[in-house]
Amino acid sequence: MASSDKKTKGKQKIEIKIIENADDRLIAFSKRRTGIYKKISELSILCGGEILFIIFSPAGKPYSFGHPSVESVAKCFPNAGQHLEETIDAPVETYRKERINLLVQDFTDVQDQLDLNVKELYEQDERFAEFNKLISITRNKKIATISSMQAPMDEDVPSSFPPIYGPNLQ
Numbered sequence: 001m002a003s004s005d006k007k008t009k010g011k012q013k014i015e016i017k018i019i020e021n022a023d024d025r026l027i028a029f030s031k032r033r034t035g036i037y038k039k040i041s042e043l044s045i046l047c048g049g050e051i052l053f054i055i056f057s058p059a060g061k062p063y064s065f066g067h068p069s070v071e072s073v074a075k076c077f078p079n080a081g082q083h084l085e086e087t088i089d090a091p092v093e094t095y096r097k098e099r100i101n102l103l104v105q106d107f108t109d110v111q112d113q114l115d116l117n118v119k120e121l122y123e124q125d126e127r128f129a130e131f132n133k134l135i136s137i138t139r140n141k142k143i144a145t146i147s148s149m150q151a152p153m154d155e156d157v158p159s160s161f162p163p164i165y166g167p168n169l170q
Helices: 020-049 070-074 084-160
Strands: 051-056 062-067
Touching: 020 062, 051 084, 062 070, 070 084
Parallel strands: none
Antiparallel strands: 051 062
8 A cells, every 4th residue: 555545644753833724633632632631540540649630622612531530639629619610610711701802803803804895995996987987088089089080071972972873773
């Protein structure tokens, strides 16, 4: 099987930087999340530690892993009186607010560009109308010039040619 027929990248060393393609980024997140869960589980078993791990997907969805459980590890934090949901909700809500602010800013930027494009269209339309008016004026002047030159010629033509005779003519 030729190497160009491969459908996957296989085990390759990749440069650590953001993955540009959104689909590839989501696939990498899913695969690496599973791998990191495995490593965290091994660490907790080998060292006997309690672990709580929370990660957010590129879409903003939170994923958590805890050993022995998320709730038991979360109780060790200073906010032990709060439910885990309340503890997790604060960073999630902060993330959501930040994401909403970024989306609103993007929307505002796009709206401003659209407003500029509409303004440019109106300006182009005005220029086109002026250009069309100039063409019309020039055409009318040429028609008038040709008409004024043709009028004397129409009067001279019948007298300069003799009448034509024939079976269907005079």
